[in-house]
Amino acid sequence: MKELKKLKLLKELYTYQSLGLEYFNDIKNIKQTDMQISDSLPNSIKKLKITVSNCHLCTLSKTRKSTVFGEGDINSSLFFIGEGPGISEDETGRPFVGRAGDLLVKIIENVLELQRDKVYISNIVKCRPPNNRAPTQEESNECLPYLLKEIDIINPKIIVTLGATAYRYLTGDKTPISKIRGEIIKLNNIKIIPTFHPSYLLRNPSAKKFVFLDMKKVKNLL
Ligand code: URA
Numbered sequence: 001m002k003e004l005k006k007l008k009l010l011k012e013l014y015t016y017q018s019l020g021l022e023y024f025n026d027i028k029n030i031k032q033t034d035m036q037i038s039d040s041l042p043n044s045i046k047k048l049k050i051t052v053s054n055c056h057l058c059t060l061s062k063t064r065k066s067t068v069f070g071e072g073d074i075n076s077s078l079f080f081i082g083e084g085p086g087i088s089e090d091e092t093g094r095p096f097v098g099r100a101g102d103l104l105v106k107i108i109e110n111v112l113e114l115q116r117d118k119v120y121i122s123n124i125v126k127c128r129p130p131n132n133r134a135p136t137q138e139e140s141n142e143c144l145p146y147l148l149k150e151i152d153i154i155n156p157k158i159i160v161t162l163g164a165t166a167y168r169y170l171t172g173d174k175t176p177i178s179k180i181r182g183e184i185i186k187l188n189n190i191k192i193i194p195t196f197h198p199s200y201l202l203r204n205p206s207a208k209k210f211v212f213l214d215m216k217k218v219k220n221l222l
Helices: 002-018 027-032 045-053 087-092 099-110 137-154 163-171 198-203 205-221
Strands: 078-082 120-123 158-162 185-187 190-195
Touching: 002 137, 002 163, 002 185, 045 137, 078 099, 078 137, 078 163, 099 198, 120 137, 137 163, 158 163, 158 205, 163 190, 190 205, 198 205
Parallel strands: 078 120, 078 158, 158 190
Antiparallel strands: 185 190
8 A cells, every 4th residue: 555655746746747846745645635546446356357347437447348347366576567458358358368468477487487377467558549548647547546546456576567558557657668668666565677568679679689688687586
């Protein structure tokens, strides 16, 4: 819970920073605005998944075939966050099962030397944005409480955000992914490590070496 509060605070700090503010004299205000979103959601992954499957908070619910909730080991120390479901995920109701998913699994197996079912994998939004576009800020805002609750329940040691969108919507930090990847962003006991999205690697195979380095870092921290 403490980590989630810090995450919200970090997001707000980055928002203020993007507005041009450099100093915070009134931290109390930020704490007061800290809504405990996750308190109104179920505390079990099973129940949370059911809540998500009934969600109609944004227009993505109108075009989805399935909601795509996170999956994997709920006791894992390692939590991957992607952007949102694509066509294969929408068809199957499972995250990262298309081409990008195949590459993610290869990375998990070959670099981290783990099986897919030993990590937890989720997304910023749980419904497919049409035509594979990135989720909007509004769609992310509606869906983020579900992800924050997933993080709260799983309580991972490390979160790997995949791609610019996942990192930006989770933290609020707009630093380009090419600059921030491989950095460790500490939030009490959770370390966030941004890296490139597997879809980007499919288009730019030469960037694989950077993800390899980032995953080696993750492996050392686990
Ligand atoms: N599949 C997902 O589940 N998420 C992504 O970000 C891309 C593909």
